[in-house]
Amino acid sequence: MSAPKSIAIIPxxxxxxxxxxxxxxxxxxxxxxxxxxxxxxxxxxxxxxxxSTDDNEIAAVARQAGAQVPFMRSAATSDDFATLAQACAEVxxxxxxxxxxxxxxxxxxxxxxxxSAARLKQGYDLLVSNGxxxxxxxxxxxxxxxxxxxxxxGGKLSMIxxxxxxxxxxxxxxxYHDAGQFYWIKTETLQKDLRFFADDSLPLILSQMxxxxxxxxxxxxxxxxxxxxxx
Numbered sequence: 297m298s299a300p301k302s303i304a305i306i307p308x309x310x311x312x313x314x315x316x317x318x319x320x321x322x323x324x325x326x327x328x329x330x331x332x333x334x335x336x337x338x339x340x341x342x343x344x345x346x347x348s349t350d351d352n353e354i355a356a357v358a359r360q361a362g363a364q365v366p367f368m369r370s371a372a373t374s375d376d377f378a379t380l381a382q383a384c385a386e387v388x389x390x391x392x393x394x395x396x397x398x399x400x401x402x403x404x405x406x407x408x409x410x411x412s413a414a415r416l417k418q419g420y421d422l423l424v425s426n427g428x429x430x431x432x433x434x435x436x437x438x439x440x441x442x443x444x445x446x447x448x449x450g451g452k453l454s455m456i457x458x459x460x461x462x463x464x465x466x467x468x469x470x471x472y473h474d475a476g477q478f479y480w481i482k483t484e485t486l487q488k489d490l491r492f493f494a495d496d497s498l499p500l501i502l503s504q505m506x507x508x509x510x511x512x513x514x515x516x517x518x519x520x521x522x523x524x525x526x527x
Contacts, residue, residue: 300400300424301343301398302342302343302400302401302402302420303342303345303388303391303398303402304336304342304344304346304416305346305348305401305403305404306329306332306333306346306404306405307347307380307405307406308320308349308354308358310354311351314511315510315512315513318407318510319406319407320353320354323409323523324524324527328406328409329347329361329406329407330357330361331408331410332404332405332406332408332409333358333363334361334413335404335411335415336363336416337413339414340417341416342402344364344398346364346365346366346387347363347364347365347406348383348384348386348387349365350369350370355368366390367390370386373386381403381489381492382490384401385487385490388483388487399483400424400480400481400482401480402420402478402479403479403492404478405476408476410507410519410522410523411477412506415478415500415506419478419480419500420480422480422498423481423498428494428497429481429482429494429495429496430492430494430496431480431481431500432474432479432497432498433477433499433501434473434474434499434502435473435504435507436504437470437472438504439465440460440468440471441471442463442468442471443455443457443460443461443463443465444457475502476507476509477502479492482494505522505526
């Protein structure tokens with residue numbers, strides 16, 4: 297039986313507000329999106345590696361780095377309310393018009409400098425060998441999520457789940473969060489549900505040293521510090 301055809305989709309719209317030019321901002325000396333493209337190229341498990349963007353400058357950087365940009369992203373999937381799953385579904389529709397189809401999709405975030413070819417391939421192998429609908433990289437919370445706190449509108453502090461006030465950390469189950477790097481999913485599942493967390497999913501557990509969410513400049517600085525420690 298032949299291996300299923302797979303596509304890497306890197307959604308990278310322009311117009312980032314919190315970090316201007318985020319998707320091609322220099323990270324450790326080169327555009328951050330090139331880390332995702334390089335990892336996909338080295339993983340050797342994709343028939344196509346493409347960047348979905350509405351921005352000509354991002355498209356130029358992506359092509360120079362070795363990715364395909366066969367068409368531009370529509371305005372409908374480029375606003376602040378469109379989801380990554382919707383953007384990827386649109387890509388699949390456009391490829392269908394070009395008479396190209398893929399059985400599985402890997403959505404790789406454009407600001408994920410810690411993503412590696414080895415982890416991408418590991419996710420692919422997990423999906424294919426286990427026959428599940430999706431594989432999601434996750435990392436364990438460093439502190440029990442059940443003992444999380446909140447601050448109300450009046451500035452008062454309280455526990456979100458006070459029933460765990462006297463629980464010992466070692467007695468609570470480990471909680472995980474989305475690693476924010478990539479998602480493997482069967483094409484039919486993505487098109488049907490328009491989300492990456494399928495009912496039949498497996499985790500790919502990463503260490504905290506491999507993970508750094510980048511939503512603001514402070515996150516960016518922390519990511520560069522962490523990356524410097526690993527290289």
